[in-house]
Amino acid sequence: MPSLKDLRNRIASVKATQKITKAMQMVAAAKLRRAQQAAEAARPFAERMTAVMANLAGGITIGPDTPRLLAGTGSEQTHLLVVCTAERGLCGAFNSSIARLARDHAVRLMNEGKTVKILCVGKKGFDLLRRQFEKQIIELVDLRSVKQVGYEQAEMIAGKVLRLFDEGQFDVATLFYSRFRSVIQQIPTAQQIIPAQFEAGSATATDAVYEYEPDEGEILASILPRNIAVQIFRALLENAASEQGARMSAMDNATRNAGDMIKRQTLTYNRTRQAMITKELIEIISGAEAL
Amino acid sequence: MHFELVSPERILFSGEVDAVLLPATEGDMTVMPGHAPAITTLKAGFVVATDSKNHGERVLVRGGFAEINAAGVIVLAERATPVEELTPERIDREITELQTRRDGTDDDFARRAYDETIGQLEEARETLKL
Numbered sequence: 001m002p003s004l005k006d007l008r009n010r011i012a013s014v015k016a017t018q019k020i021t022k023a024m025q026m027v028a029a030a031k032l033r034r035a036q037q038a039a040e041a042a043r044p045f046a047e048r049m050t051a052v053m054a055n056l057a058g059g060i061t062i063g064p065d066t067p068r069l070l071a072g073t074g075s076e077q078t079h080l081l082v083v084c085t086a087e088r089g090l091c092g093a094f095n096s097s098i099a100r101l102a103r104d105h106a107v108r109l110m111n112e113g114k115t116v117k118i119l120c121v122g123k124k125g126f127d128l129l130r131r132q133f134e135k136q137i138i139e140l141v142d143l144r145s146v147k148q149v150g151y152e153q154a155e156m157i158a159g160k161v162l163r164l165f166d167e168g169q170f171d172v173a174t175l176f177y178s179r180f181r182s183v184i185q186q187i188p189t190a191q192q193i194i195p196a197q198f199e200a201g202s203a204t205a206t207d208a209v210y211e212y213e214p215d216e217g218e219i220l221a222s223i224l225p226r227n228i229a230v231q232i233f234r235a236l237l238e239n240a241a242s243e244q245g246a247r248m249s250a251m252d253n254a255t256r257n258a259g260d261m262i263k264r265q266t267l268t269y270n271r272t273r274q275a276m277i278t279k280e281l282i283e284i285i286s287g288a289e290a291l
Numbered sequence: 292m293h294f295e296l297v298s299p300e301r302i303l304f305s306g307e308v309d310a311v312l313l314p315a316t317e318g319d320m321t322v323m324p325g326h327a328p329a330i331t332t333l334k335a336g337f338v339v340a341t342d343s344k345n346h347g348e349r350v351l352v353r354g355g356f357a358e359i360n361a362a363g364v365i366v367l368a369e370r371a372t373p374v375e376e377l378t379p380e381r382i383d384r385e386i387t388e389l390q391t392r393r394d395g396t397d398d399d400f401a402r403r404a405y406d407e408t409i410g411q412l413e414e415a416r417e418t419l420k421l
Contacts, residue, residue, distance in 0.1 A: 041301045048297060048367055052330060052358055151299040151369070210360075211329040213317055222332050223356065226369065233299055 004276070007269040011262060018258035024090065025251035032183070032244035038148070039180065039237040046230050053227055054198045055210075056220045065217065069224040072195035073171045078115040080170035081106060082161065082193075084177040084235050085125030086243040087144045092250035094178060094186060094243055099128035101188040102176045106133060117170055121157060121236075138164075149240055154233030161232075162225055165194060177235035178242040184249050186242035193231050196224060292324040293363030294340050296350060298371045304340065304348060311364050312339040313357050314411075322364050329359045335411035337374070337418065338366055349374035351382075351415055353408065374419070382416045 002010075057070060083102045085095045102125070106116045118133055120126040121141045129137065141157055143149065161173060173194035178186045212219055294311050296304040311322045314336030333355045340348040355368035372381070386409055393405035 038300070042299055044295075044302055045297045045299045045367055048358070048365060052356070052367075056330075154299075155369075209328065210358075211327055213315060213329060213331040219330060219332055219356065226354070229369075230299060 002272075004269065004272060007265060007272060011265050011269065014258055014261050014265065018255055018262065021251045021254040021258060025248055025255060028091075028244045028248040028251060032241060032248055034148075035237065035241040035244050036180070039234075039241050042234060042237055046234050049223065049227060049230055050198070053196070053220070053223055056216055056223070057196070057198060067217075067221045067224050069165070069194055069228070070196050070220065073168070075171050076114070078117065078170040078172075079109050080161070080164065080173040080194075081116065081118045082157070082173060082175045082232070083118060083120050083122075083125045083129065084175065084232075084239050085120070085122035085128075086239070087123050087142075088243075089124060090250065091243050091247035092253075094246035095122075095124040096128060097186075097188045098176055098178055099125050101190060103129065103132065105174065105176075105190060106136065117164075119157075119160065119164075122239075149233075149236045151229070151233055154236055155229045157232050158225070158229035161194070161228060170194075175231065175235050177239045178246075180238050180241040180245060183245040186246055191231070191235070193228055196227060292322075295363070295365045296338065296340075296352075296371060297365065297367050299369065303350060303371050303373065306342070308340045308342045308348075310341045311366075312337075312341075313364075313366070314338065314352070315357070322359055326359050326364075328361065330356060331359075332356045333366070333368065335408050336415055338368075338371075351377055353385075353412070377419060379416050379419055382412055382419070386412050386416075 081102055083098065085098050089095065102118070106118065109116050116133070116136050118129060118137045119139050119141070120129065120137060121143065123140065123142060123144065126137065126140045139160065141160070143153060146153055164170060165173070172192065175191045175193050177189060177191075179189045181187055292308055292311075294304065294306060294308040295302065309323070313320050313322060313331070314334050315331040316334050317331070319336070320331070333352060335353040336351070338350045338352050340350075342348070350368075351372045351374065352366065352368035353370040355366065355371075357364060357366045389405050389409050389412070393402050393409070396402060396405075
């Protein structure tokens, strides 16, 4: 039976924890708003770019001169998985669900006899995948010192991916991140970025015949590498919003749990206290009666 | 004519203008209402948008492309800095950064690309001083 002092201490410690989780929830809410704005501000660029690219790619027949970023290397032997996760924990299942999706993907590819390479963006994903895929992980991009992800970071990661591609290190690249649907719903997503794929209907059928300067092929060749950076940028922004959303709901849950726990413990505390008073009274009365 | 200047992070300019001067890779071009639809890549340089009051809006862009259609002009620039936020020192810093990167690679093709951009930025810096 814990003493009254023990119970008091326990309640105090749960209360302190609740204050922390509450603060984290509010911070996450504020950050989420900012992350969402950033994601929205980035949308027009990505949409325009995809539209132009889809138009260009639609008019080009795949041939030996087609850029390899669009046509592929002609083989599917080596896969690069770019796994984007958060740098920090305490955000519910956010990191583990992305890692799980990547893991399933990697295992499936390996069972098919393909070679898998993994590029981790964000420390948490690296921690989760390290044990199983120690040999496959080629690099960890650490964004811990970055407060707000900008296009520069996306460019840097895209640079790494493109360098590997130019060196012939892989044939297919897939990007793993979490799409932000709402505060309570984030969808882990796998998106193939090399060779480029277009969602059906992204090419707007225009009657206008464009003049290309320089020619279509060259424009396509200059847009394709940029598109990688844009896609990665979008993934990072979606991830940032998802992370804060996940953290917000996780911390909301934690605060509520702490509240329940405090209520339960206060009840035990009061009961114990009353039992003790009753016991003391009985002792006094029976002592007086004995006289 | 509608003109939109979009960077990956935000929309920098959106509004009605009379003419837009674009630093296209194959030479500068001015787009006025009724221009034939075109898509062109851009080099580093100034995009100048002139509105009806003959006010100029100058923005330094680095890399990107422009789409011209019946509705207007859309410039997608990877890096864009409005001239008000621009100082020669800032361009100098970018040039130094590019030089470091150029010296870091031994890929001839990449070096040449860096050299080209550096030259274009130096040109932009000179224009800015005027």
